[in-house]
Amino acid sequence: xxxxxxxxxxxxxxxxxxxxxxxxxxxxxxxxxxxxxxxxxxxxxxxxxxxxxxxxxxxxxxxxxxxxxxxxxxxxxxxxxxxxxxxxxxxxxxxxxxxxxxxxxxxxxxxxxxxxxxxxxxxxxxxxxxxxxxxxxxxxxxxxxxxxxxxxxxxxxxxxxxxxxxxxxxxxxxxxxxxxxxxxxxxxxxxxxxxxxxxxxxxxxxxxxxxxxxxxxxxxxxxxxxxxxxxxxxxxxxxxxxxxxxxxxxxxxxxxxxxxxxxxxxxxxxxxxxxxxxxxxxxxxxxxxxxxxxxxxxxxxxxxxxxxxxxxxxxxxxx
Amino acid sequence: xxxxxxxxxxxxxxxxxxxxxxxxxxxxxxxxxxxxxxxxxxxxxxxxxxxxxxxxxxxxxxxxxxxxxxxxxxxxxxxxxxxxxxxxxxxxxxxxxxxxxxxxxxxxxxxxxxxxxxxxxxxxxxxxxxxxxxxxxxxxxxxxxxxxxxxxxxxxxxxxxxxxxxxxxxxxxxxxxxxxxxxxxxxxxxxxxxxxxxxxxxxxxxxxxxxxxxxxxxxxxxxxxxxxxxxxxxxxxxxxxxxxxxxxxxxxxxxxxxxxxxxxxxxxxxxxxxxxxxxxxx
Numbered sequence: 001x002x003x004x005x006x007x008x009x010x011x012x013x014x015x016x017x018x019x020x021x022x023x024x025x026x027x028x029x030x031x032x033x034x035x036x037x038x039x040x041x042x043x044x045x046x047x048x049x050x051x052x053x054x055x056x057x058x059x060x061x062x063x064x065x066x067x068x069x070x071x072x073x074x075x076x077x078x079x080x081x082x083x084x085x086x087x088x089x090x091x092x093x094x095x096x097x098x099x100x101x102x103x104x105x106x107x108x109x110x111x112x113x114x115x116x117x118x119x120x121x122x123x124x125x126x127x128x129x130x131x132x133x134x135x136x137x138x139x140x141x142x143x144x145x146x147x148x149x150x151x152x153x154x155x156x157x158x159x160x161x162x163x164x165x166x167x168x169x170x171x172x173x174x175x176x177x178x179x180x181x182x183x184x185x186x187x188x189x190x191x192x193x194x195x196x197x198x199x200x201x202x203x204x205x206x207x208x209x210x211x212x213x214x215x216x217x218x219x220x221x222x223x224x225x226x227x228x229x230x231x232x233x234x235x236x237x238x239x240x241x242x243x244x245x246x247x248x249x250x251x252x253x254x255x256x257x258x259x260x261x262x263x264x265x266x267x268x269x270x271x272x273x274x275x276x277x278x279x280x281x282x283x284x285x286x287x288x289x290x291x292x293x294x295x296x297x298x299x300x301x302x303x304x305x306x307x308x309x310x311x312x313x314x315x316x317x318x319x
Numbered sequence: 320x321x322x323x324x325x326x327x328x329x330x331x332x333x334x335x336x337x338x339x340x341x342x343x344x345x346x347x348x349x350x351x352x353x354x355x356x357x358x359x360x361x362x363x364x365x366x367x368x369x370x371x372x373x374x375x376x377x378x379x380x381x382x383x384x385x386x387x388x389x390x391x392x393x394x395x396x397x398x399x400x401x402x403x404x405x406x407x408x409x410x411x412x413x414x415x416x417x418x419x420x421x422x423x424x425x426x427x428x429x430x431x432x433x434x435x436x437x438x439x440x441x442x443x444x445x446x447x448x449x450x451x452x453x454x455x456x457x458x459x460x461x462x463x464x465x466x467x468x469x470x471x472x473x474x475x476x477x478x479x480x481x482x483x484x485x486x487x488x489x490x491x492x493x494x495x496x497x498x499x500x501x502x503x504x505x506x507x508x509x510x511x512x513x514x515x516x517x518x519x520x521x522x523x524x525x526x527x528x529x530x531x532x533x534x535x536x537x538x539x540x541x542x543x544x545x546x547x548x549x550x551x552x553x554x555x556x557x558x559x560x561x562x563x564x565x566x567x568x569x570x571x572x573x574x575x576x577x578x579x580x581x582x583x584x585x586x587x588x589x590x591x592x593x594x595x596x597x598x599x600x601x
Contacts, residue, residue: 051433055598076435087426091354103346104436106339132357148430 004029004156004187005050010059012045012211019045020056021211027189027204029155032182034202035191036300038308042211043191044084047160050189051081064156064187077105080149084161088144090134094125097133101148112151119147123177139170146177157181157188163197175200195300205300209308219300226298226306228270231279235263236289244288251279263291340437347431347444348451351418355452362452365414369407369460376403376527377467386529386561393468398561400469401481401553402526405546407460408489409521411449412496413513418445419500420509428599439593446493453489457482472558481556484577488549491581494588501595525563526550542567545580552577 005027012020019042027033035043048054050061052072061068064078088097095116102112120129123143128136133144142162149157162178163171178201182188192198198205199219207215207222215222231251235244241258245265249256252267259266269275276295283290355362376399381392419442422428431441461482471478500509523540524530530541541547542565551573554562569576 048429053429053432073435076433079433081430081433083426083429087430089350089354089427090425091357092350096350096353100346100350101430101434104343104431104434104440106435 003027003031004064005033005189006060006062007046007050008060010046010049010056010061012049012054012056018211020049020059023059023208023211023213025189025206025213027187029187030182030185031203032188032190032201034198034205035189035208036193036195036198036205036304037191037208038193041208043208044160045211046208047081047158047189047191051079051158052076077152078154078156080152080154080157082146082149082157082159082162084164088133088141088148091132093130093132094120094136094144094147095129097144098148098151102151105152107152115151119150123147137170139166139173142166142170142174143177146174150181155185155187157186159188159190161191161193163192163194171197195304199300207304207307215303215307222300222303223298226303228268229272229295229297230266230268231276232292232294232296233265233279233283233290234292235265236291238263240288241265243286244283244290247282247286247288248279251275251282266296269295336437340440340443343437343440344443344447347440348447349444351445351448352451354418355448361414362455365410365452365456366459368410369403369456370463372403372406373399373460373463373467380527384528385532394560396468397470397559398529398554399527400464401550401557401559402521402524403464404457404460404482404485404553405488405526405550406517406521407456408453408485409492409517409546410514411453411489411493412499412517413510414452415445415449415493415496416500416503416509416513417496417506418449419497420504421506423501423504423599424506428596432596432599438597439589442494442497442589442592442596446490446497449493449496450486450490453493454486457485469559473556477556477558480574481553484549484552484556484574484581487581488546488577491584491588494585494592498588498592498595501592501599520544520546524550525561529561530563531565538565539567542570545577545584548573548576548580 003026005025007023007025010020010023011018021042023042023046025033025046035046037043045054049056050063050068052068052075055069063075066074066078068075089100092100098116098119099112102115103109107115120126123146125140125143125147128140133141136144146162159178163174166174175197178188178190190198190201203218204216205219205222206213215225231248233244233248235241241260241263245256245258248265248267251269253270254268257266258264273295276293280293377392377396381395381399382390384390384395386395386398422441428441496509496513499512503509503512523537524544524547525541526546530538530547533541542563548569551563551570553559555573563570
């Protein structure tokens with residue numbers, strides 16, 4: 001039995017660019033897959049293929065048990081798509097937008113009207129329901145776009161960079177909405193450039209770069225691949241740097257890294273907060289003054305850099 | 320299949336394909352009409368332009384144009400109106416093109432293409448909405464024409480037939496606009512791309528001058544121009560002066576020629592546009 005979203009060997013080329021270069025995906029029902037990668041990595045192309053918008057050159061895709069290439073219209077009944085650009089008609093009101101989408105999902109006019117009302121309440125848009133979407137803030141538009149994707153309560157959802165361009169408050173708000181949705185049993189594929197977002201929302205993460213999946217696993221598994229926790233210390237006086245490095249080397253489980261100009265020492269450790277307390281006591285007993293000390297755990301940024309050799313922000317030409 | 324049964328979706332109503340297509344088209348047409356009402360500038364400019372043409376052509380060219388053996392400006396004004404009507408309806412091309420390019424640009428086409436709706440409905444809905452707008456424009460223009468002295472002389476039923484041919488031509492041209500909009504992808508390019516070729520098309524015709532005065536190769540082009548057929552048909556049906564005596568078949572049978580041209584344009588450009596839409600990428 002394959003998952004609610006399943007893809008095997010997807011290839012799509014645009015001219016010389018292999019936007020998808022043999023992508024396999026398997027998202028079990030009721031879970032969230034985060035598709036993580038820089039601009040131009042192939043995330044959007046993957047979503048476009050899975051949502052019937054683009055035919056791949058080769059490969060196989062099954063969504064909610066239906067073959068995407070053979071029965072695209074069946075798939076369209078079962079999915080909701082929320083895009084990178086809030087795809088709502090800005091001259092229509094929020095209510096008109098949702099009613100139109102409902103009717104185009106083949107609901108009756110009356111059902112579409114009722115459903116639009118429910119969604120406007122649920123997404124906190126009731127007050128603005130009869131204003132053209134043009135007057136909405138960025139966050140409101142994004143919520144309306146998401147509501148439009150949920151008109152038929154689809155079992156499978158695709159969200160292409162749902163929070164790109166939103167301010168932190170709206171991003172948090174949208175995360176809550178997405179988490180509620182998943183708690184209700186929806187299977188979700190989410191693309192994002194924000195490592196924090198994948199970390200927070202996704203059960204599994206696929207890291208994609210140049211059209212290929214270069215790593216997959218849970219957030220913790222990916223972080224474990226990058227290495228464990230480490231202690232970072234910034235010493236107040238440069239003269240004490242060597243001495244402090246000796247102390248840290250005693251606690252460390254690996255190579256100690258010293259950045260002279262920043263008076264910073266980093267050393268991999270095991271033992272967590274308890275060990276950190278010991279380090280502080282030891283430095284203190286020697287009278288070494290410190291500006292900063294902390295226990296750092298690897299972020300998905302670190303994961304990304306260690307996997308791809310570059311940071312997770314790149315070309316502007318999203319494919 | 321468990322994924323499907325686990326979460327019930329809102330019951331989609333099974334429908335016959337033709338009914339579904341018609342219903343989806345009407346839903347999209349309604350959406351475009353709401354937009355038009357909320358952006359009245361577009362409709363107003365769409366009206367000002369043909370009115371300006373009527374006034375400019377009637378009073379600047381009238382008097383120096385020879386139609387039916389006379390330079391009487393009153394005769395030219397009556398002659399001119401069929402040409403202006405036809406030119407006005409074909410300007411729907413730019414509206415359809417810009418509208419669809421805008422939908423592509425804003426990602427709405429992606430939304431529509433991800434919905435289980437009839438394939439051609441986004442484009443049909445758009446062209447139907449443009450037809451409504453064109454009808455309004457033609458009504459206003461007819462009133463202005465009556466004011467400057469244009470009359471119908473062959474009775475109301477024939478005149479209505481002439482207007483029906485004009486609207487059919489406008490509808491056909493909005494499909495050309497749809498294809499342009501899907502091809503160029505930006506509203507600005509679609510507006511100019513939808514208008515530029517209309518100038519030679521409408522000028523190398525019998526719309527504003529008596530085509531029998533043109534050099535022979537231009538006259539042949541003008542006689543076989545789809546646009547000329549509708550203009551000629553309208554002059555006949557309205558009983559206006561300056562009906563071409565050319566032996567070319569479309570000039571001898573302008574009503575049939577107009578119908579055939581419009582239907583051929585619709586069939587060809589609708590097919591091309593719907594195919595393009597199915598593979599559209601924004």
